[in-house]
Amino acid sequence: MSFLRRMLTTVVGSGAAVALTLGVAPIAHAEDAVDGARKDLTQLQIEAAEVQRGLETSQQEQANAQRQYDLTTQDLADQQALVESMRVQVGRVATAARQQAAGLGTAKLLFTADSEDSFLADLTVMQSVTAITDEQLTRFAAEGARLAELEDSQASALEKVNAEVSEQTKLSAEYDTKVADATEIVNRLNQQQKDRLAQAQNDAILAQNAALFAANDTNVSRDSLNLPTGSSQGIWPTSGPITSPFGYRTNPIGGYTELHDGVDIGGACSTPVVASWTGVVLSARVEGGWGNRIIVDGGAYKTAYAHLQSMSVSAGQVVTAGQVIGAIGTTGYSTGCHLHYSTWVNGQLVDPQSVF
Template sequence: MRRRLRLPALLAAACLLVGVAVASPAVADEIDDRRKAAEQKAAANEKAQADAEAAMEGLDASLQATASRLLELQAQIPAAQARLDEAKAALEKAQREAAIIAARLVDAQEQQVTLSATIQQDTEQAEKMRAAIGQMAREAYRGGAEVSGVSVILDAESSEDFVERYGLVSTALRTQAQVLDALKAAEASNRNAQARLDAVEDRITELKAEADQKVVEADAARDAAEDAKATLDGLVAEQQAQQATLESQKAALASALAAMDAEAKAIENELRAAIDAQRARDAAAGKPAPAPGPVGSSLFGNPTSISPIYVTSEYGMRLHPTLGYVRLHAGIDLRTYCSTKVYAGRAGTVTWAKTRYGFGNQVMIDSGFVNGNAVSASYNHLTSFAVSSGQRVERGQLIGYSGNTGTSAACHLHFEVYVNGSTVNPRPLLGL
């Protein structure tokens, strides 16, 4: 059950948090930095995913699925952590603001109590002064004497009596005037205090509404933080499970890589054997092969139906980010979609069109010798063939349809070029 903030809790926290700023630039900058770092991490993981797909060619579907899911988790965890950090910051901000409002509410309520007490006190004092004025009026009425300077002079029996009478009259008048002035001041003070009390009570109403709103915001922020934490915890738990699965499949991984490497080696050996046989035939026919020179560039046209050519993964060594092995990505991956046309990049003879372990449906085309170098190219992971072994093909001729056969991670064309039986980077030979 999620705990909810309530007004008494806010009031209790006020003394501790009232001096804390609602939000500071440093906190905002820190969140922005974490968000930027998470975005950079996501971009790096996206590249790692592409490289890993290239490195995973040669693995069985189970290993690929486990490794791919682990990569997805690695990509999601930084973003999930950033969301959790933001949710926590939002909750802390809402709690700070709630505490500040609670402190203001406490202050306003204390003012309300003080003003109410002042009004009560002044009202009681005013009542006493009104009673005193009434008492003086009643005493004067009962005495029946007119209090005036003339009566004081006419009624005086002697000069001493006059002085005494005049002093008493002056004192009475002065006292009466003072009481009236004090009554007016008390009434004015009461009116002012009442106006202030009305303003304070209005402010209390506003602060209570703000406090209620902050309760809603804090509850929502807490829910978001708890949901973000649950998501992150779930991702981390699944990541640990996937890592454990991969750990248990190390033997299968080693076997798969060995099988893929053996198949790649077998292909090279078959090509070299064919090259040696051709050179032997040429030598027997009196046509010795010239010394190999530079192969050149732009020997091949675009083998895909995507124009311009779009490279999804380059030729070169790959460190798999989750499985930990290093191996050569011996070709270049070109974007194609499932069952789209694949064309011969250069004229030649189809050496074979068959399924090879890891490579799936493969078409190997021998393009003969270029400046003393034997040049062949393979087109891999095809869905189906449009040519057969021994067939002569021209540049741009349809040879098959792209796919995801073998140990491919997705539909694409894995294109390899062999010079003298060894793979080379196809990029310059494609004019890229």
């Protein structure tokens, strides 16, 4: 009898018990594997979103530094030309002063001047060389100091550009590592576990949607607000392209298929977001992966606006269609400035684009 069989016989005591034990353990283990994968993938998604926000911040900082470099470059060229011109003028003053000190007269200046204008300028210098020299030297020193400041500013801007490029390289590598880690987690699962993982994710999304309007932060009676109950055109919440449509899609960090319960509308952070229908604000708060999210109950039409940079309404407030309620942002599990926009018609989650 093998060592393994002796151990099983001693501990369990019967073949039937052994079969029962061996039949349950893999199922429990499989569930544990799926639950563990979900937790790990959620954490990786949080971390990846944070890295992506850092990458976008760095790209913006690089753009700002590049603009500063370009502006400084033009200013620097103008300042160099000005300082060089003043250097020539001061040199002419110094030359005229030496000629005067050496007893040279106007005839000498006339023959050595390269133009009538320069002769007249030198003659003026000879008449009051001390006062003009002091004035010119003072201004020359000031313009020279400004030139030095511009050179420092340009060097600093270039250093900033290079630093941000280096930071982006590091962050991009870090993001790729997060994706690789997520892929490894999913690949460790068998196909049945992968299907169970995808189902668990989708069940969670649907459950969140089902409970969305059950609890809210206000005691306002919507029945008294005369909210829309039938077909109504509504107002699209913000400008920008659809970067991710409604429906099932591949999770960008986990690689499995999941329900995307709204549309992502791309746009610059701080772009205004308006209410699509008149309604009461059920909540306006930070909600996990959604970041700053506003939920508006418009009777037959309900809407949610997520990843907002800012929120300009509060729970219990009645908003009108077209009223600004917030601004596009990248809060929560977001990988860039956009609005995640969800709609429900008569309690059913629908593709926002099908309503407008």
